[in-house]
Amino acid sequence: MSGVGEDSIFWIGLLLSTLRLTTPLIFASLGGLFTERSGVINVALEGFMLLGAFSAAAAGLISGSSTVGWLTAFVISALASGVFAFFTVRLRADQIITGMAFNILIAGLIPLMNKSLFQSTGSTPSLDLALRPSVWPYALAFAAVVGAHLFLTRAQGGLWLRMAGEEPAALTNAGLSVGRVRWWALVLGGGLAGWGGATLSIVLGSAYSPMMSGGRGFIALAALIFGRWRPLPTLGACLLFGLADALQIRLQGATVLGVAIPVQFVQCLPYLLTILALAGFMGQSRPPKNLGRT
């Protein structure tokens, strides 16, 4: 009898931690979805997540309110993404290279800010646990997926967004500016990715720690590709990667036939799954037609 009980506790625990770990991926891949559907490749998601994680923790600490932290994460990451838009949309710089430059730049700027704000180059001081938001960020993530789905399929703005990514010439002919649509998409996308990071630092954790995004920006990008750049399938892909992440934590120290699985290999599970998904062993995926063309 006790075995059955432990079993169901294991599965419920796994389910809950899957939902928790999926949430940052959902925000980040929705951020990627808006930018990439508008025709801009976004490999800077990782950087925007990290920036969101730091600004949420920092603003939360200074103001003593996690809501302020949550909102600051959106604003700061959206601003950074606006600068990214200046380079990629206005100057039409190479999108992948600019994205990587932003990742490197942000990874360098955060310790500088951290040192001048909190005299630390590593983690930020911990937030009071009582301040952490409870359930609403999770609910917001799932609501955002539905919102993005409705926006893309029903709203006028969603049509413009898709036109910018698929047939920009048609958008120009309709008298609209491709650049402006992409600019808004990038600002919104950066803010959403910032929320992905904020989820890591102030919802799942209680502080920013260095490199806490741990490649999740790139995994979110993979989820987006695997989800064929559409919100609902992307949510499915995020859940799959979230499950891999949850399993990874649970399997640490587990044994197979009496042999312990090395912890390093267990931790690689999400990364391996990402490669398998992208290598097309789970079906092919077609990007927006004008993605990456400047």
Place this chain on the structure above:
Amino acid sequence: MKSILGCCAGLALALVVAFFMGESPIHVLQILAQSAFGSPYDFGVTMYYMTPLLLTGLAVAIPYRAGLFNIGGEGQMLMGCMATALVGVIWPELPAPASWLIAIAAGLLVGGAWAAISAYLKVRRGSHEVVITIMLNFIAAAITSYLAISVFPNPGSQNPETMRLPETFLLRSFDRIPSLFQDAPVNLTWVVAIFLTLFLHFVMERSVFGFSIRATGLNPLAARRSGLSTDRLQILAFAIGGACAGLVGMNEVLGNAGQFKVGFSPEYGFMGIAVALLARGRLWACLPSAFLLAILHKGAMDLDIETEFITRDFSKVLQGLIILSVVAFENHRKPVEHT
């Protein structure tokens, strides 16, 4: 010319950042110069940093000429370094010239093979090479740390590192270069890397093979139509780049530490991106570009100690700004493709 301008713009921006952090830009420049050129020893350390930066720069620049973006230099370098170390750990009895020659060859081979995986997935399966190489970086870090901590740990230390290699593997038995720099960690690999860069430059610019790679990068469709096997060329370019990254093992394991230490790299693989882009993919230009980034990297370590607010990650700020300054004005006058 553009690169020099871009680089100056990047440096100027970084100094502005430093100014807002409350540091005098002149003081910062002084520390940078002092740190890089202050003594023969300091210069030797700077050149020790230049070596992996040059090699990981090549790892980005060569695939770049074939039209691919390799940000997996870090993983290719780690796998290559581990391969170099494992030759010495598994066959300690190998005699002198064969020992280090085989160790170096293992580094080249494994680095190249690790890179070829990403290129294969990109070319044949259409996978996003940026995401794949990042994931392979994480996996390489996991494999190397597992091997160093759990399989071949150093019995004499609690640090995460492999056993020490026998003296027969180490370059210092015959390498006179460190003595030129008051026994700085710079070693024979520095010279090898410089000649390798010049050699690869001539292959790229003067040989049929180099021409085919460049043709593939400039216009893959045209290259394929004229009978080039572009898939194979791209995989090969990636593998050659990965092999260059794998050669870092000679600098780090055989030339300096005598073992594989987990976390020895301050992300050389990512600094290689800045090196290659500052050189705008031209292989010879990786030399001045790696030299410059080595100065900045060495300088940032001292700025960490000497100033109040600047951290060692300041070199990342510089790298990011330099890359942005270089790419910012590449395309802005080109005609728009989509209208």
